[in-house]
Amino acid sequence: MPSLPAYRFAEFVVSRRRRQLLRQGEPLPLIPKYFDLLVLLIERRPDVVSRREIFDTVWRDVIVSDGALTQAIRTLRRVLGDDSREPNYIRTISRHGYSFVFPNVEEGDFEEARSPRPLETAAVNAGQALAPEAQIAQLAARMRELANQPQSIEERRDLAQQLHAIGTTQALKVLVAEPGHAAALALLRDTRWEVAGAGPVPLFGQPEGAAAAWWLARWRARDVLRITARRWVQAAGGAAAAGMLAGLLGGGLLVSAPTAAAPVTAIPVLMVLGAVAGFVGAAGVAAGIAAAEAVSRSRRSLAIVVGGSLGGAAVALLAQALATWTLATLFGLSVPIGGAAIEGACLGGAVALGYAITTARLGGGIVAPRGAARWRAAIAAALLTGLAAAILSRAGFPLVGGIIDRVAEASRGSQMALTPLGGWLGEPAFGPLTQTLVAAFEGALFGFGLTWGLTKRSGKS
Numbered sequence: 001m002p003s004l005p006a007y008r009f010a011e012f013v014v015s016r017r018r019r020q021l022l023r024q025g026e027p028l029p030l031i032p033k034y035f036d037l038l039v040l041l042i043e044r045r046p047d048v049v050s051r052r053e054i055f056d057t058v059w060r061d062v063i064v065s066d067g068a069l070t071q072a073i074r075t076l077r078r079v080l081g082d083d084s085r086e087p088n089y090i091r092t093i094s095r096h097g098y099s100f101v102f103p104n105v106e107e108g109d110f111e112e113a114r115s116p117r118p119l120e121t122a123a124v125n126a127g128q129a130l131a132p133e134a135q136i137a138q139l140a141a142r143m144r145e146l147a148n149q150p151q152s153i154e155e156r157r158d159l160a161q162q163l164h165a166i167g168t169t170q171a172l173k174v175l176v177a178e179p180g181h182a183a184a185l186a187l188l189r190d191t192r193w194e195v196a197g198a199g200p201v202p203l204f205g206q207p208e209g210a211a212a213a214w215w216l217a218r219w220r221a222r223d224v225l226r227i228t229a230r231r232w233v234q235a236a237g238g239a240a241a242a243g244m245l246a247g248l249l250g251g252g253l254l255v256s257a258p259t260a261a262a263p264v265t266a267i268p269v270l271m272v273l274g275a276v277a278g279f280v281g282a283a284g285v286a287a288g289i290a291a292a293e294a295v296s297r298s299r300r301s302l303a304i305v306v307g308g309s310l311g312g313a314a315v316a317l318l319a320q321a322l323a324t325w326t327l328a329t330l331f332g333l334s335v336p337i338g339g340a341a342i343e344g345a346c347l348g349g350a351v352a353l354g355y356a357i358t359t360a361r362l363g364g365g366i367v368a369p370r371g372a373a374r375w376r377a378a379i380a381a382a383l384l385t386g387l388a389a390a391i392l393s394r395a396g397f398p399l400v401g402g403i404i405d406r407v408a409e410a411s412r413g414s415q416m417a418l419t420p421l422g423g424w425l426g427e428p429a430f431g432p433l434t435q436t437l438v439a440a441f442e443g444a445l446f447g448f449g450l451t452w453g454l455t456k457r458s459g460k461s
Helices: 032-043 051-058 066-080 118-128 132-145 150-166 168-176 182-194 209-227 229-255 266-295 300-331 340-362 371-394 400-410 419-425 432-454
Strands: 006-009 012-015 020-023 026-028 090-093 097-100 106-108
Touching: 006 032, 012 032, 020 032, 032 051, 032 066, 032 097, 051 066, 051 097, 066 090, 066 150, 132 150, 132 168, 132 182, 150 168, 150 182, 168 182, 182 209, 209 266, 229 266, 229 400, 229 432, 266 300, 266 340, 266 400, 266 432, 300 340, 340 371, 340 432, 371 432, 400 432
Parallel strands: none
Antiparallel strands: 006 012, 006 106, 012 020, 020 026, 090 097
16 A cells, blocks of 8 residues: 555546556546645545635645635535535535535545546547637636626636636636726636646736736735734744844843843843834834735745835834934934935845745745744844844944934933943943943844744744
8 A cells, every 4th residue: 555545536646656646547637736626625524624724724824815715616516516405515505614425435446547548538528629719719708707707716717727727828818808907807817827738928018008007906915914914923023022022131231241230120221122112123024025925926035125124114114203303302312323224124134035046946925924934034134134234234324223322322321331241341431342232132122022923823933
């Protein structure tokens, strides 16, 4: 018996070693996630598999909407020739999950399924040869009929997948030949990632391509609002915790330095400042990353880096304006803290780059790595952000520690100056080496905390 037995039911064979669904020996197109879902349902037959268990098993490293599961079930039923009202294979258990209900499932090698008999092959090929142009025209017409029905989006996505299965190039020609095809073209573009072997679907240069891009942007923006809100909150919380830790450690070193003048109460003050700075900074960076991740698929890594950089720059500019106004209005201090946009863009881009390169293998969309993969993402982001922070410090751009020191130096009688930290490194003041190491430490903790929070899934670590 092979270590990964195949499953045979009716005229189908599910080969786990080859990761294929076959009907009478002929492979049927299924994207990997849909194949994994089918295998899970068969393995757990006849038990009901909850939606939460499906998400945690099949989509364990990505975050998707409930509609993605509904679409997957719809596609499996279509491929199997099943009917949701009188199911032979997959039954929906309302408000709970799904169950594979076909009674006679065999487990074995079934190597003969790899080479279909000549009569079966001829029959299958004859069926496939039935005027693909006519099939495409029929499916495209159905998509246009449903174009103005918002509740039909899942059915239209299924139709778009069928078009890809027949032939993307042919389907594209038929779609663009008729007016009012923008929404259908957008769906064809969006579903190309869900069908194995689907071809490219360019929008620009096509008739109604700009309108199709607008449809696509609207749908993905909806995903941004629905899926990513918790992501950036969690990321900001992680960075706030990291900032609080930085304040705790930095405050401890400050009050215990050889030339320390700061009281012990400086520690909680620095912890609060670190937490606020971490939360605010991460809110912008994480929002940019999450939005880019939800919207972009074809250039995911680039989009994430750009999103993180823009989000970091935007929130840094806002924070700089508020801090400058507060210091001037409430305390009468004029402290040079310019360059915030550069700092925010560099740090946000560094976090995003570390996250993007370590999660690229998990596929497109919103990923949620677990275990070692989550640690790799957080550590990579920490290393890159720490390096970026060190470079910024050497270039004269102060981070939180540097700004605190400048404000303390400008305030009469303040005991919060970070000058004593230089004593640990043999510097008479808060010199270049001390500033660089403090900045690198801040940046690394910020990158780690943000990424750790960003990759938190469903309230569980």
